[in-house]
Amino acid sequence: xxxxxxxxxxxxxxxxxxxxxxCTYSDRGSQSFFWYRQYSGKSPELIMFIYSNGDKEDGRFxxxxxxxxxxxxxxxxxxxxxxxxxxxxxxxxxxxxxxFGAGTTVTVRA
Amino acid sequence: xxxxxxxxxxxxxxxxxxxxxRCSPVKGHSHVYWYRQLPEExxxxxxxxxxxxxxxxxxxxxxxxxxxxxxxxxxxxxIQQVVxxxxxxxxxxxxxxxxxxxxxxxxxTRLTVV
Numbered sequence: 001x002x003x004x005x006x007x008x009x010x011x012x013x014x015x016x017x018x019x020x021x022x023c024t025y026s027d028r029g030s031q032s033f034f035w036y037r038q039y040s041g042k043s044p045e046l047i048m049f050i051y052s053n054g055d056k057e058d059g060r061f062x063x064x065x066x067x068x069x070x071x072x073x074x075x076x077x078x079x080x081x082x083x084x085x086x087x088x089x090x091x092x093x094x095x096x097x098x099x100f101g102a103g104t105t106v107t108v109r110a
Numbered sequence: 111x112x113x114x115x116x117x118x119x120x121x122x123x124x125x126x127x128x129x130x131x132r133c134s135p136v137k138g139h140s141h142v143y144w145y146r147q148l149p150e151e152x153x154x155x156x157x158x159x160x161x162x163x164x165x166x167x168x169x170x171x172x173x174x175x176x177x178x179x180x181x182x183x184x185x186x187x188x189i190q191q192v193v194x195x196x197x198x199x200x201x202x203x204x205x206x207x208x209x210x211x212x213x214x215x216x217x218x219t220r221l222t223v224v
Contacts, residue, residue: 042152043217096141098153
């Protein structure tokens with residue numbers, strides 16, 4: 001079983017719609033959860049992190065965490081063409097080591 | 111305020127040659143992490159270094175790979191006798207302490223072994 005699994009893409013949404021990205025993890029001891037955005041050929045860019053169960057909102061992005069279900073998601077509201085990228089879910093294995101999912105590629109259609 | 115700087119951005123090596131990848135962390139950061147990203151895969155942790163010390167190299171292959179972060183200068187990831195399977199993007203991240211909350215990634219070095 002992979003440590004971090006993301007829903008397979010690619011995910012195509014129309015401009016203005018909500019993009020929903022899902023991620024599950026295997027280590028119940030994980031405490032920190034991260035969403036990175038990676039444009040093609042570029043470096044991963046941190047967009048959200050979440051530690052506590054529930055929702056965390058930052059602009060058009062909402063991260064949701066359910067530790068009992070070992071599930072973390074990212075919602076992108078009012079999707080824009082500039083949101084087209086690969087989104088990486090990452091989970092901490094300890095204080096400094098991150099385990100990444102394979103990523104979900106999102107395409108926002110104008 | 112420069113971020114994490116990696117060079118070269120692209121590196122082509124023939125099988126059997128050595129590859130040297132350099133990473134200069136954010137100014138003031140003393141913790142460096144190297145990750146490898148294979149095509150269609152997520153980033154895989156390789157090694158965590160502080161100045162002059164390797165803290166965790168559990169993700170780095172035991173043979174041909176080595177890393178250092180000297181007191182002066184950038185962190186170096188060295189791959190000896192490269193093989194085709196080493197072709198990947200290698201990313202470096204840095205933090206000001208041993209925590210991944212605010213890890214900044216560099217642009218990566220894309221290694222191609224021909």
